Amino acid sequence: MPRGDKSSYTDKQKRQAAHIEQSEKKSGKSEKSAERIAWATVNKQDGGGKKSSSHSKSSHH
Template sequence: MPRGDKDKYTDKQKRKAEHIEESYEAKGVSKEESEARAWATVNKQSGGGERKGGSGQKNSETAKKKARKSSGKRAAATRKGEPRPGQQLEEMTKAELMDRARKHHIARRSTMRKSELVEALAKIG
């Protein structure tokens, strides 16, 4: 079930969420899941409630658009196996390290522990 009240959403956003919810229910998704997905979609598309007041966020519409755009770029980079900006090797999962090691053709990577992968990747830069 979606959290919080929906007072900050415009009537248009509420209608959009209702239509999306109905569409998911027609596909056989449960009522609760449909509602959660609908509001997630509305939030993704419009950046959340558009009426003033409430949470204290002072993001302008241009700031919201910029944040959504950079979010998409980061997600695409993650899918390609690129590290997140500022991410240290030690913070990466073993699977992420294995992918990087594979791309750099590091020998015997399948037998390495996480610490050994970090060490080998650190050597190549």
């Protein structure tokens, strides 16, 4: 999977990242910084991608 591919994220995570990005831009960050911070925050909260999604309770490793 190429770095920066957002397809493994849930719609909720994408909305959350977009929301964070907006507020970072309001506080004076550049588009690139805002996006990086937004996804870093989502990753930190959720561990990234669909690994810890509540939808897939059946697939335990």
